[in-house]
Amino acid sequence: MDAAPSGPATTREFMLGEGAGTGGGTQPMQLGVGPQHPAMHGIIRIVTELDGEVIRKADVEIGYLHRAFEKDCEVGGWNNAIPYTDRLNYVSPLINNFGYCAAVEKLLGITVTERCQYIRVVMAEISRICDHLTCVGASSMELGAFTVFLYMIKAREFLWELVEEVTGARLTISYGRVGGVKADLPPAFGDQMRAAFKQVREVLEEVHRLLTGNRIFMDRMVGVGALSPEETIAWGITGPLLRAAGVAFDLRRVQPYWAYDRVEFEVPLGKNGDNFDRYLVRMAEMEQSMRMVEQGLEGMPGGAINVDFEGREIPVDAYVDRGKQGHTEGLLLLPITLSPNLRGQERPAYTQVNVADKRVVLPPKETTYGSIEGLMNHFMLVMDGNGIRPPAGEAYFAAEGANGELGFYVVSDGTDRPYRVRCRPPCLPPVAALPRMIEGQMVADIIPTFGSVNMIGGELDR
Amino acid sequence: MDGEAILGALQARFGGALAETHAHRGDHTALVERGALLDVLRHCRDDGALGFDMLADLTAVDYSKFPGREDGPRFEVVYHLLSVPHNHRLRVKVRVSEDDPVVPTASGLWPIADWFEREVWDMFGLRFAGHPNPKRLLLYEEFVGHPLRKDYPINRRQPLIGPKI
Numbered sequence: 001m002d003a004a005p006s007g008p009a010t011t012r013e014f015m016l017g018e019g020a021g022t023g024g025g026t027q028p029m030q031l032g033v034g035p036q037h038p039a040m041h042g043i044i045r046i047v048t049e050l051d052g053e054v055i056r057k058a059d060v061e062i063g064y065l066h067r068a069f070e071k072d073c074e075v076g077g078w079n080n081a082i083p084y085t086d087r088l089n090y091v092s093p094l095i096n097n098f099g100y101c102a103a104v105e106k107l108l109g110i111t112v113t114e115r116c117q118y119i120r121v122v123m124a125e126i127s128r129i130c131d132h133l134t135c136v137g138a139s140s141m142e143l144g145a146f147t148v149f150l151y152m153i154k155a156r157e158f159l160w161e162l163v164e165e166v167t168g169a170r171l172t173i174s175y176g177r178v179g180g181v182k183a184d185l186p187p188a189f190g191d192q193m194r195a196a197f198k199q200v201r202e203v204l205e206e207v208h209r210l211l212t213g214n215r216i217f218m219d220r221m222v223g224v225g226a227l228s229p230e231e232t233i234a235w236g237i238t239g240p241l242l243r244a245a246g247v248a249f250d251l252r253r254v255q256p257y258w259a260y261d262r263v264e265f266e267v268p269l270g271k272n273g274d275n276f277d278r279y280l281v282r283m284a285e286m287e288q289s290m291r292m293v294e295q296g297l298e299g300m301p302g303g304a305i306n307v308d309f310e311g312r313e314i315p316v317d318a319y320v321d322r323g324k325q326g327h328t329e330g331l332l333l334l335p336i337t338l339s340p341n342l343r344g345q346e347r348p349a350y351t352q353v354n355v356a357d358k359r360v361v362l363p364p365k366e367t368t369y370g371s372i373e374g375l376m377n378h379f380m381l382v383m384d385g386n387g388i389r390p391p392a393g394e395a396y397f398a399a400e401g402a403n404g405e406l407g408f409y410v411v412s413d414g415t416d417r418p419y420r421v422r423c424r425p426p427c428l429p430p431v432a433a434l435p436r437m438i439e440g441q442m443v444a445d446i447i448p449t450f451g452s453v454n455m456i457g458g459e460l461d462r
Numbered sequence: 463m464d465g466e467a468i469l470g471a472l473q474a475r476f477g478g479a480l481a482e483t484h485a486h487r488g489d490h491t492a493l494v495e496r497g498a499l500l501d502v503l504r505h506c507r508d509d510g511a512l513g514f515d516m517l518a519d520l521t522a523v524d525y526s527k528f529p530g531r532e533d534g535p536r537f538e539v540v541y542h543l544l545s546v547p548h549n550h551r552l553r554v555k556v557r558v559s560e561d562d563p564v565v566p567t568a569s570g571l572w573p574i575a576d577w578f579e580r581e582v583w584d585m586f587g588l589r590f591a592g593h594p595n596p597k598r599l600l601l602y603e604e605f606v607g608h609p610l611r612k613d614y615p616i617n618r619r620q621p622l623i624g625p626k627i
Contacts, residue, residue, distance in 0.1 A: 063600035236574035254549045424519040432577040
């Protein structure tokens with residue numbers, strides 16, 4: 001292929017000089033970038049063939065973070081795969097959790113409760129903001145904008161505090177459950193969310209002032225790594241990269257799931273499909289995600305969680321002691337106090353966010369500890385050889401992950417273990433298309449292009 | 463187009479080459495004979511009303527331990543097609559026996575099939591005839607076996623590789 005991209009003279013061509021990089025009579029040079037390179041957030045190897053500073057050919061090698069996700073899923077029960085899904089896209093683990101759960105729910109043919117659908121939307125969108133913040137922050141750091149990185153990681157910190165408040169963990173959250181979520185939102189979540197979003201909006205405003213229109217940033221981003229809409233689709237690329245090419249395809253809009261058809265949002269579009277448009281799309285999507293979270297919390301049915309024990313509380317140990325002594329009459333009526341670690345899992349809250357299907361969802365802890373039926377139900381779901389048993393069949397569920405279509409293809413043979421779990425990683429297609437994006441460009445263009453692809457080793461290599 | 467109409471259109475065009483069609487949980491599936499696979503996929507991509515311009519996913523399943531299917535063809539290669547302009551999906555499957563584990567490559571139709579097929583070769587040991595670069599994708603070349611096959615034990619150790627110190 002031609003070394004210099006044809007078309008009108010750009011700033012880049014001006015800087016390079018007329019006809020530079022055509023390389024008459026010289027030898028091409030092989031240059032390996034990675035697998036470990038300070039400017040690459042992620043372990044990946046790009047083998048390039050250079051002519052001067054122009055990349056003639058590139059080849060991408062992946063697999064350095066392969067952890068046998070799909071094989072591991074086949075060993076445990078259906079719910080046992082959830083911690084593994086945390087580690088797929090470790091920047092937005094909530095979306096992976098919910099995507100996997102939704103695939104199994106589709107296979108089971110159950111629908112989660114209304115409140116749970118809203119919770120999933122809220123938490124998934126918070127995750128998406130974290131993901132975009134990390135992507136934009138890290139790739140601008142690689143272009144020299146270290147301040148932006150610090151600001152964005154600061155903003156992400158506020159959001160991770162929200163996530164921690166709900167799930168109890170920052171990264172490996174394991175919050176999704178087949179048929180619902182682990183626990184309800186904490187009572188003060190709305191106020192915390194508003195406080196955090198105020199900070200995030202300030203950061204986004206600052207970053208816009210720092211980057212959008214910044215000469216150095218624009219020179220490295222505009223017109224670099226571009227793909228046409230047709231090529232983007234043929235390469236199977238979805239998500240922000242597809243929308244940056246001007247294709248209005250967002251699964252949340254065109255194939256709505258959970259409560260996405262009940263919140264208002266816009267689908268930001270780019271025009272040129274280059275790195276700069278990808279950056280703009282991501283920045284705009286963060287604002288849309290915050291809108292969705294705010295609407296989701298407003299429209300969430302069930303209202304505030306009001307667990308009123310009316311003085312009938314007794315500590316768990318006293319409860320057990322009474323049972324041991326044979327004073328069982330009327331025990332079921334007595335509410336027990338749960339450990340603070342189980343906040344949000346009290347029976348009224350728990351039943352609001354989980355489907356009432358005893359074959360799928362664990363009973364609330366009060367029922368498990370307080371009645372023989374609950375105890376049996378619990379054991380039937382956790383004992384080896386028992387548990388969730390979807391009927392034999394297959395289902396494919398696609399959620400809009402932060403990087404694009406996150407698909408889970410699950411096959412069941414009717415037993416309590418998945419027969420096959422396939423994760424369709426959203427960042428694999430753009431990484432596969434990376435050579436196409438950087439060939440004909442300069443060595444320095446690898447860095448912003450690779451940053452805009454937002455490769456996440458966990459989901460790429462599984 | 464809804465799923466039934468897509469399956470109907472394929473049925474009318476290819477008839478006997480479609481071994482089976484079904485819809486389960488809203489996913490419409492066409493099971494295709496291997497000889498007609500590329501024709502069906504090409505028709506799905508190029509036909510204006512179908513317009514499947516994206517290969518969303520390509521994977522395989524080893525059915526050798528599946529109750530009731532131990533004796534049938536061992537593998538199924540699964541294509542998930544997506545049409546961006548029409549916003550509909552289709553699953554195309556093809557059955558492959560263990561003795562002749564070869565499928566024609568779809569990398570001429572969608573460039574992304576290149577990597578997906580390399581992953582299937584890596585994990586299942588199925589070959590794709592005409593593939594431009596039939597190498598492993600995630601694992602290394604010295605790896606012995608194909609780990610997502612059902613007869614590959616999860617705790618098998620592989621020899622260490624790397625530079626001799």
